[in-house]
Amino acid sequence: MLIALTCLAFLIGLTEVSNSWFVVVLLFSTFIKGKMIIDYFMGMNEYVSRWNNFPTLWLGLVILMTLGFYFF
Amino acid sequence: MSNQQQELQGDFGVWLVIYVELFTFGVIFTGYSVARYHNVEMFNESQLLLNKSAGFLNTILLITSSWLVVKAVENIKNIYNDFDIKKASNYLLLAIGSGVLFVVSKVAELLHVFGQGINLSSNTFFTFYILLALFHLMHVLLGMFILFVLYQNTKKGNYSQKEHVGLESGALYWHMVDLLWIVLFPLVYIMR
Numbered sequence: 001m002l003i004a005l006t007c008l009a010f011l012i013g014l015t016e017v018s019n020s021w022f023v024v025v026l027l028f029s030t031f032i033k034g035k036m037i038i039d040y041f042m043g044m045n046e047y048v049s050r051w052n053n054f055p056t057l058w059l060g061l062v063i064l065m066t067l068g069f070y071f072f
Numbered sequence: 073m074s075n076q077q078q079e080l081q082g083d084f085g086v087w088l089v090i091y092v093e094l095f096t097f098g099v100i101f102t103g104y105s106v107a108r109y110h111n112v113e114m115f116n117e118s119q120l121l122l123n124k125s126a127g128f129l130n131t132i133l134l135i136t137s138s139w140l141v142v143k144a145v146e147n148i149k150n151i152y153n154d155f156d157i158k159k160a161s162n163y164l165l166l167a168i169g170s171g172v173l174f175v176v177s178k179v180a181e182l183l184h185v186f187g188q189g190i191n192l193s194s195n196t197f198f199t200f201y202i203l204l205a206l207f208h209l210m211h212v213l214l215g216m217f218i219l220f221v222l223y224q225n226t227k228k229g230n231y232s233q234k235e236h237v238g239l240e241s242g243a244l245y246w247h248m249v250d251l252l253w254i255v256l257f258p259l260v261y262i263m264r
Contacts, residue, residue, distance in 0.1 A: 002135045006257075010128040013262035018116060023263055030258050034251055041138050041247040043081040055251070058094045062101050062255055069105040070263070 002036060005029040023070055027063050034059040082241035090248045093211070097252050100207070101259060104200045111196065116264045118197035121188065126181040127261040130174050131253060137170035138250040141219070141243045148231045148239055157229055164223040167246070171216040178209055201260055208252060215249045218242040 008029055012022050038055045039045035080087065108115045144163035147156045182205060190198050222242045225231060231239050 003132065006128065006131045006135065009131075009258050009262055010124065013124045013128075013258075016120065016264070018264045026258050026262055030255060033254050037138065037247055037251045037254060041142050041250070042244055054091060055094065058098055059251075059255070062098055065102055066105050066259060066263070069109045 002033055005033050020071070024067070027067055031059060031063045034063075082244040083237050086241040086244050090244060093248060093252070097207075097255075100200070100204060101255065104204070104259065107196045107200060114195060115197045118195060118201075119261070119264060121185070121190070122201070122261055123181055123184065124261050126177055127257050130177055131257050133170045133174045133177070134250045134253050137167045137174070138247050140164070140167035140170065141246050144222075144226070145236070145239055145243050148226065148236045149233060151231075151233050154229075157226060160231075161223055161226040164219055164226055168216055168219050168223065171212060171219065174212060175209065175216070178205065178212075182206075204256060204260060208249070208256060211249050211252070215246045218245055 009026055012026050015022070035056060038059065042055065044055065140163045144160040144167065147160035147163065151157065151160075182202070185198075185202070190202075192199050192202050219242065222239055225238065
């Protein structure tokens with residue numbers, strides 16, 4: 001899944017086109033990849049506490065902020 | 073419900089480091105987006121000079137390396153005999169190998185960029201690109217050193233099914249390095 005989403009990002013990059021939908025797909029796939037690393041590699045999916053959401057919160061904020069500056 | 077709750081991997085210190093690093097990179101990523109917002113054309117033109125294939129290869133290498141570290145930790149957590157120790161240390165060795173390939177690829181990419189006469193003061197895009205590349209590379213090098221220490225400790229049999237916090241902590245640092253690159257790659261190399 002991680003490799004497949006990375007290939008998707010690379011293919012989008014190869015087009016070298018400025019397209020809003022490409023950016024949405026790219027950043028959404030980046031969020032999915034980051035979430036998988038946080039949950040499955042860092043083992044956060046098995047941990048329930050108030051600290052659980054910090055890396056995911058960070059990832060979400062970075063993606064939303066990037067989207068915000070791209071579209072506004 | 074409390075029965076399903078597991079302890080957080082690694083020790084508190086490494087999580088503190090991870091939170092600080094995420095915050096620091098978050099600030100740099102924000103700075104990049106703000107700078108791009110003010111000069112989209114220049115950022116898009118400069119981005120064309122980057123080697124996307126190298127960025128793609130580096131992403132694959134770091135993901136693979138992270139996965140290998142996960143397998144190493146799994147082997148120690150479910151340790152049964154010396155063969156599991158050997159398997160875990162081999163996974164770590166392969167993870168270090170992937171890290172070495174990342175460093176070689178990244179250094180070659182940077183040398184190519186510098187060879188084109190580009191430096192920190194060429195424009196804002198390259199200021200961010202070079203700073204992010206070098207800052208992240210420093211983290212990769214530190215991560216590789218940590219992985220090497222983990223490899224040696226694993227080989228000596230210093231970790232067991234119950235005592236492997238050090239291994240988990242080092243692994244977490246390496247996953248953070250991977251996570252940072254996962255965000256950096258599309259932001260700097262792809263998004264236009």
